[in-house]
Amino acid sequence: MSFLANNWWLIPLLVTSFSGILCPAMGSVLIAHKRLLQVNLISHCVLPGLALAVALGISPSVGGVISGLLGALIAERLASKRIKNYEAVMNTILAGSIGLGVLLIPLLGIRIDLEAVLFGDLLTTNTGDLLRNFVAFLMFTSLMITGYKKLVHVGLDADDAAANGIDVPSLNLALGFTTALVIISSMASVGVILVIALLSAPALLGSVKAHSLRIAMIRSSIFGLVISILGFVISIGLNVAPGPLISVLCVGSLFLIPSKE
DSSP states (O other), rough: HHHHHHHHHHHHHHHHHHHHHHHHHHHHHHHHTTTTTTHHHHHHHHHHHHHHHHTTOHHHHHHHHHHHHHHHHHHHHHHHOOOHHHHHHHHHHHHHHHHHHHHHHTTTTTTOHHHHHHHHGGGOOOOHHHHHHHHHHHHHHHHHHHHHHHHHHHHHHHHHHHHOOOOHHHHHHHHHHHHHHHHHHHHHHHHHHHHHHHHHHEEEHHTTTOSSHHHHHHHHHHHHHHHHHHHHHHHHHOOOOHHHHHHHHHHHGGGGGGGOO
């Protein structure tokens, strides 16, 4: 305990490093599947689950993962069964989810630091936050080990993958569950809103001239790690919040993407 007390920056640095590696790798997969908009939906849908979990006295992470995944499933069902415009459905559900979460907090009589949930509070992270990052990392690694070839096949041609016996809906469910875990695990570092930048920008950088999904993920994780650590170090020096600064650096990194010839 004395070691951690004297090195207060260690756990926040480990948390931001995990997020910097994991989020871009997840983003690379979602880009390959053209499902990056799902991140926006899930990140907004976690708030009602967080509120209910706090009211019920269970882990907020569990509630956030369940509500995030539930929102994604509802959007998928509505878009496939009733409404063809998938983007419009997702945007409506994510806005409604934020509204529901904000309403539940006073109705349930609970206290949640909305600013920390939405934008992160990296300097107050603890071993529990680090453990959530590790669990999300293990889940993502397991998905890659057991389903990498299937994920690549579905990303290239979902119809052909289904015709060849791949259970596409179950694979998408596993992908959505893992995405929700990654978002929740990064909540402490950059928040459920700003995590979108960390999932997207390094993945775009890593996908430039990448000949395979594996190479894109490795490159993306390297870019994400550099951006996250750089944002953490600069924020300490400037005495500003690390999460928003990391998201700003993500925007700046887009200028490193080569222009189309």
